[in-house]
Amino acid sequence: MLITEIFHSIQGEGTLIGIPMLFVRTNVCNIRCEWCDTKYSFYGGREIALSDILNIVKEAKEQWVCFTGGEPLVQRDALSFVEGSLKLGKKILIETNGTVPIRNFTISDNIVLDVDVKSPSAKVRKPFLEENLKYIRDTDYLKIVIKDREDLDFAINFIRGHRKNLNYVLQPAWGSDIRMIADAIVETDLNVRVLPQLHKIMYGEMRGV
Numbered sequence: 001m002l003i004t005e006i007f008h009s010i011q012g013e014g015t016l017i018g019i020p021m022l023f024v025r026t027n028v029c030n031i032r033c034e035w036c037d038t039k040y041s042f043y044g045g046r047e048i049a050l051s052d053i054l055n056i057v058k059e060a061k062e063q064w065v066c067f068t069g070g071e072p073l074v075q076r077d078a079l080s081f082v083e084g085s086l087k088l089g090k091k092i093l094i095e096t097n098g099t100v101p102i103r104n105f106t107i108s109d110n111i112v113l114d115v116d117v118k119s120p121s122a123k124v125r126k127p128f129l130e131e132n133l134k135y136i137r138d139t140d141y142l143k144i145v146i147k148d149r150e151d152l153d154f155a156i157n158f159i160r161g162h163r164k165n166l167n168y169v170l171q172p173a174w175g176s177d178i179r180m181i182a183d184a185i186v187e188t189d190l191n192v193r194v195l196p197q198l199h200k201i202m203y204g205e206m207r208g209v
């Protein structure tokens, strides 16, 4: 698999925030979000044999693996990596951008899917794969990055326009106003989480944290 970096940290995003995880960040992405904080994963990277990566997973002290990128699900060995990590007794959080099918990755309760719905400020042309909504389970969640009021209106309309029992995390684009999101959400009846990126609060904007 083409790897950008492998590191140990605290999960900084989403419903598993605060949990120590081994992060496996793959290279390459099929879209280019305007505000992507991991543009360094678009090029370069190191080809590491799946068996070697799974050895690192095996030796890791963390119960959890965060499989991210770049876009991890465009990697040819993505499913083999996930299946191999499960066989090693790990739990896996998959961070995926919503434009790639997730169906094959709902094979275990030890997988949690964080599926993005890209907001207008991402300025990406590739659409969210609506069929993915059929496969989102109770332990999975949709994440919408909010940069401005237009993104927030998009998110509220998206939430109101889809089935009720979906979990959502509204995450401010780093540096944007989380209070704007929180103040608006408390005025609604929406049952969503408003969460910042904890790792950036702790370490600043750095690679490998």
Ligand SMILES: C[S@@+](CC[C@H](N)C(=O)[O-])C[C@H]1O[C@@H](n2cnc3c(N)ncnc32)[C@H](O)[C@@H]1O
Pocket (backbone or CB within 6 Å): 029, 035, 036, 037, 038, 068, 069, 070, 071, 072, 095, 096, 097, 098, 115, 116, 143, 145, 171, 172, 173, 174, 197
């Ligand atoms: C770097 S992406 C990698 C996984 C996958 N490509 C995706 O976009 O879901 C991981 C998460 O970081 C979020 N993200 C990227 N840049 C961000 C930024 N500047 N501020 C807040 N969240 C950001 C993405 O929306 C995504 O939820």
Ligand SMILES: Nc1nc2[nH]cc(C(=O)O)c2c(=O)[nH]1
Pocket (backbone or CB within 6 Å): 009, 010, 011, 012, 013, 038, 066, 068, 069, 095, 199, 209
């Ligand atoms: N600590 C930490 N938590 C994260 N959760 C999702 C991340 C990502 O870049 O996919 C990330 C990251 O880069 N660092």
Ligand code: SF4
Pocket (backbone or CB within 6 Å): 029, 030, 031, 032, 033, 036, 037, 038, 039, 041, 069, 070, 071, 097
């Ligand atoms: S999909 Fe994820 S990795 Fe790709 S550009 Fe967007 S935020 Fe960055």
Ligand SMILES: [Mg+2]
Pocket (backbone or CB within 6 Å): 037, 038
């Ligand atoms: Mg990140």
